[in-house]
Amino acid sequence: MIRVAVVDDEPLARAGVVARLRGEPDVVVVGEFVDGHELAALRRHSVDVVIVDVQMPGRDGLDALATIPVAERPLAILLTAHEHFAVRAFELQAVDYLLKPIDDERFGEAIDRTRRQLRGQTMAATTRHFAIRVGTRLSFIDADDVEWIEADGDYAVLHVLGRRHLLREPLHTLARRLDPARFVRVHRSAIVRIDQVEELRPRPNRDAVLRLRDGTALRASRTYIETLLAALHRIA
Known part of the structure; x- marks a missing residue:
């Protein structure tokens, strides 16, 4: 199973992501968090993937990811209502970058991309x-x-x-x-x-x-x- 944590300070947005993930048979949501400080505490040994809002009060999603050592950093799918964070997101090796409001088809593509990366089968697939x-x-x-x-x-x-x-x-x-x-x-x-x-x-x-x-x-x-x-x- 793919262990996913959802980090977003907006309850409705967070609930929407969790609802979509429930439709994925090989995904389990292991936690819901509301700010970057909680994200910075997550590590790969307990979470495979974080789906995180870029802009949150206090520490934002990108800054929080950057504090996690690369070897311990979970894969990340980033969410934002804005368009100017993409380059830095991919410098942090984010799997994908989704604009709000989330498009269901794009969300599915991001999860598929995550599966391939986790399985180490990108080239084979x-x-x-x-x-x-x-x-x-x-x-x-x-x-x-x-x-x-x-x-x-x-x-x-x-x-x-x-x-x-x-x-x-x-x-x-x-x-x-x-x-x-x-x-x-x-x-x-x-x-x-x-x-x-x-x-x-x-x-x-x-x-x-x-x-x-x-x-x-x-x-x-x-x-x-x-x-x-x-x-x-x-x-x-």
């Missing part, structure tokens, strides 16, 4: 190639050649060197099989290979417009923007 069926023939596409992926109903479309390849798998399940160090979901309907992003233009509504190296323009929604920014920072 990721997809290295795709099998595309054309009639009775199978074609194989290397994941390293895929520039971006879009949803098409219950299918996904792989974009490779100007060509489209239909994959018989919905985008949300495909996202769980991709290497998170290389591919990032930027919208409910789009995943990009990080090194294909050439330009990011913020919009007033906190979304952004991406331009890929092949000239494709894609919308990045605020739900996913911070994970994308942190990923871009890592490869800069």
Whole structure:
């Protein structure tokens, strides 16, 4: 079982996270805490993962995590209503960074990412190639050649060197099989290979417009923007 502690000074927000975790069969909530001082006392031997609000009265979530020695620090999923903590969050090796109000699908992705990291199977679990069926023939596409992926109903479309390849798998399940160090979901309907992003233009509504190296323009929604920014920072 994955032992999770939830740290948030807002009772309703904390209850919402706990309710979501109850739907995960391999997760047990071992504690609920209200400030960074309690978070700083947690250690990996008693807790596998902390889901923590970044901004809390007194010591905030990031400062509290930083006080825990790396070898003893639990994995962390960070929550915030603000958008400017992502780079520091990933410097602290946070598993994921979720904006409030929490999107259920993004929450599920964060828990899946945590499972892979805990099991040490990230590389083994990721997809290295795709099998595309054309009639009775199978074609194989290397994941390293895929520039971006879009949803098409219950299918996904792989974009490779100007060509489209239909994959018989919905985008949300495909996202769980991709290497998170290389591919990032930027919208409910789009995943990009990080090194294909050439330009990011913020919009007033906190979304952004991406331009890929092949000239494709894609919308990045605020739900996913911070994970994308942190990923871009890592490869800069």
